[in-house]
Amino acid sequence: MDIYRFRVTVSRCSVEERVNLVKVTLIDYDSIKKTITAARTSHGSESDNMGPKDKKLIRNLIKWKHTSIFEHCSYTFKIEGVSRALLQELVRHRMASYTVRSTRYTLKDLTKDKDIEKAKTPAEYKKIVERYCVVPEFPDKVLEKFYETTAQNLKHILLFLSKYKLSNDLIKYLLPESFKTELVMTLNARSLRNFLKLRTSKAALWEIRKLGFMMYKSIPKDHIIMYEDLNIERN
Numbered sequence: 001m002d003i004y005r006f007r008v009t010v011s012r013c014s015v016e017e018r019v020n021l022v023k024v025t026l027i028d029y030d031s032i033k034k035t036i037t038a039a040r041t042s043h044g045s046e047s048d049n050m051g052p053k054d055k056k057l058i059r060n061l062i063k064w065k066h067t068s069i070f071e072h073c074s075y076t077f078k079i080e081g082v083s084r085a086l087l088q089e090l091v092r093h094r095m096a097s098y099t100v101r102s103t104r105y106t107l108k109d110l111t112k113d114k115d116i117e118k119a120k121t122p123a124e125y126k127k128i129v130e131r132y133c134v135v136p137e138f139p140d141k142v143l144e145k146f147y148e149t150t151a152q153n154l155k156h157i158l159l160f161l162s163k164y165k166l167s168n169d170l171i172k173y174l175l176p177e178s179f180k181t182e183l184v185m186t187l188n189a190r191s192l193r194n195f196l197k198l199r200t201s202k203a204a205l206w207e208i209r210k211l212g213f214m215m216y217k218s219i220p221k222d223h224i225i226m227y228e229d230l231n232i233e234r235n
């Protein structure tokens with residue numbers, strides 16, 4: 001099982017390093033053999049192992065847009081520490097299956113956290129916000145305000161919970177889009193190609209773009225032949 005962690009550090013923040021920890025784990029995946037068998041079946045090529053002939057065949061099939069062979073290869077990723085803003089973009093990719101952590105449970109963690117009510121200084125705001133929210137690459141001046149307003153928001157959520165005794169299903173309407181969540185995502189290589197093409201592009205939201213690179217990095221080396229035409233960096 002390969003685990004890839006990604007640290008978002010911001011060079012502008014020289015004194016206090018701002019860190020968001022996103023974790024992508026490739027829990028399971030199909031062997032490339034299924035794709036090779038599909039490719040060979042469609043074009044009557046024969047050999048025992050993945051060899052230069054198979055590579056050539058796969059490259060040709062991509063060129064000819066015969067990409068249904070990639071539907072035989074499936075991946076399951078566990079994705080942790082991403083925002084709900086990212087989540088709503090991710091689930092637009094319909095050719096995938098998702099299971100997302102229930103907000104009810106995440107809110108339980110929040111209500112047990114004694115640090116939130118106590119937080120009064122910029123450093124304390126920062127600490128609790130980073131615990132529960134994804135922090136965008138704001139300029140330093142704005143960043144401090146982001147920490148403060150988001151920390152106040154978290155405090156208000158706790159106040160709503162204690163004062164009005166509302167259920168978590170109602171409280172969740174107060175949550176910011178930056179609130180962290182986690183999910184399991186399963187998709188096949190054809191859908192992953194589409195996802196990576198769209199979401200590693202510079203036009204994509206910065207957070208989903210970084211997730212795209214992490215997912216790509218977690219793919220086994222012998223699978224890269226299925227993606228090499230997309231010219232995505234693995235580093």
Ligand SMILES: Cc1cc2nc3c(=O)[nH]c(=O)nc-3n(C[C@H](O)[C@H](O)[C@H](O)COP(=O)(O)OP(=O)(O)OC[C@H]3O[C@@H](n4cnc5c(N)ncnc54)[C@H](O)[C@@H]3O)c2cc1C
Pocket residue numbers: 092093094095096191194198199203204205
């Ligand atoms: C840079 C960027 C900006 C975006 N901005 C916006 C925005 O402002 N507003 C917004 O609403 N969305 C936006 N999107 C989301 C985008 O429109 C797609 O919904 C999303 O990228 C999922 O892509 P997809 O449909 O190809 O993927 P999937 O849903 O996984 O579908 C994969 C492929 O299956 C086929 N397919 C799936 N469903 C159908 C269908 N019903 N009919 C026909 N073919 C289908 C298509 O060929 C599709 O490419 C943006 C996406 C990107 C990358």
